[in-house]
Amino acid sequence: MDHLNPGGFPETRNLQDTENPAGLLSRLREENEDLKKELRRVVETAAANERIWRQFTEIERILFRTRELGRMARELLQEIKARFQPDQAVLLVCHPEILERFFPDISSESEPVAEGAWILPIPREAADSLCGKSPKPSVPSPQEIQALLPFLPENAPAARSCVMVPLTIHEILFGFLILGSVDQDRYRPVDGTDLLEQLGLKIALCMDNCLTYERVKDYAVQDPVTGLLNFFQIRTLLERAFRKARRQGTPLSVLLISLRFLSNAQDHPELRNRVLKHAADLLTEILPRGETALGRYGGDEFLILLPDVTEREAGDAVPYLTHMLRKSPFVHANTAILIQACMGVGSLQDSMKQPEDLLDAASAGLFRAKSAM
Structure with missing residues (x-):
């Protein structure tokens, strides 16, 4: 307890009893420098x-x-x-x-x-x-x-x-x-x-x-007439299948199909579209599920992608598909409209560098098939 001096004020102790003024000042300066460093560190961070x-x-x-x-x-x-x-x-x-x-x-x-x-x-x-x-x-x-x-x-x-x-x-x-x-x-x-x-x-x-x-995009690019993949999409899938087959060294074949209707359907756009839809439904039902893809390539032509299918296997499928289309005519107004199909096969070869090479081979085969009719 502080003692009172005669004037009534607390008696002040000697600073030396607590801490030397010079030491206190030095310590305060050190603390100040530490605070400055910490502040700089915070600002820099x-x-x-x-x-x-x-x-x-x-x-x-x-x-x-x-x-x-x-x-x-x-x-x-x-x-x-x-x-x-x-x-x-x-x-x-x-x-x-x-x-x-x-x-x-x-x-x-x-x-x-x-x-x-x-x-x-x-x-x-x-x-x-x-x-x-x-x-x-x-x-x-x-x-x-x-x-x-x-x-x-x-x-x-x-x-x-x-x-x-x-x-x-x-x-x-x-x-x-x-x-x-x-x-x-x-x-x-x-x-x-x-x-x-x-x-x-x-x-x-x-x-x-x-x-x-x-x-x-896949769902938005269907052909409006047949409901099949349209030209853009079937080409996209062809490019993807071509790259995959080249990368993995697996077979890849395509069938290019051209349809001809044995009636005057060609001259009536609405009837022609209905026959095309009928043919597309037939092919969709016939073809196996899985990686096989079917699309409308343009006009009266369809393109079928056959991953893991060799040239011989694709060629063996041509007579069967042709027969199935011909024996399933489209009936309109009590008239059977026969569907005649020509097909060309293209299969991946070591010399092929791009998907167009595969299509060129199929187009050449289609041309030969048409010439032989």
């Missing part, structure tokens, strides 16, 4: 975070610039490389339909799309195993790195640290974005991953949008 956020914003603009997923993926990896400068940026794709529609030619030996950037496939089972139950970005464990290695480019610089960003939305896994560095401290388990998680979500959303758009 905030500025760095803002720069990173702006970088992510610029990258995300690419995602919705185009519906061409292949182009978007290349530009995305180039932008990531330019802005964040990882030693490697790899887009691993596991979704079967995405691979077939947008990246039919990629393989584990594909060339980089930019320096240090690759788009590569990964089997669905391996992707599901790596993703596990959490869709959040993570620094892979040594076991996960060993599981990833078979799907990463062999000629990439050896990464000593990396981050794996799952590309998932609506519980659908499309693949991963892998960022790697030769610096072992570049990516650490303690680092925040919120922005990477948002980036992964938006990449997956973009992939889903591109896939949905392509599916809608």
Whole structure:
């Protein structure tokens, strides 16, 4: 308790009893410098975070610039490389339909799309195993790195640290974005991953949008007369089947069918359309389900795609299809309108470089069939 002096005021203790004034001043200066350093660190961190956020914003603009997923993926990896400068940026794709529609030619030996950037496939089972139950970005464990290695480019610089960003939305896994560095401290388990998680979500959303758009196009391109695939769509499927057969070394044949009606139906557009629809329904019923595709190629011509069918097998089908069409006439006003068909076969050969070569072979066969009638 303080003692009162004669004047009634508390008696002030000597500063030396508590702390030397010079020492107190020095300590205050040190604390002040520490506070200044901490403030500078906070400001620098905030500025760095803002720069990173702006970088992510610029990258995300690419995602919705185009519906061409292949182009978007290349530009995305180039932008990531330019802005964040990882030693490697790899887009691993596991979704079967995405691979077939947008990246039919990629393989584990594909060339980089930019320096240090690759788009590569990964089997669905391996992707599901790596993703596990959490869709959040993570620094892979040594076991996960060993599981990833078979799907990463062999000629990439050896990464000593990396981050794996799952590309998932609506519980659908499309693949991963892998960022790697030769610096072992570049990516650490303690680092925040919120922005990477948002980036992964938006990449997956973009992939889903591109896939949905392509599916809608599939449904929107039917031939209005026959209900079959129209010229644009059957050609698209032909190009896809051609690439797949070339890549996998499997057979592929096409049948080009030209119809002739043994009546005056050719001179009556409405009647002609009804006969065409009848013929299309017959072919649809006859042809096997699966990868076989039937489309209206133009006028009175149909095109049939026959994956995994050899030239001999396709040729054997011609008499049967011709007979089935002829024995099933279209009946109109008590009159049977006979359908006569000429067919040409085209089958994939080693010398063929593009789908048009297959169509040229079928057209030549059709011309010979017509000349022989």
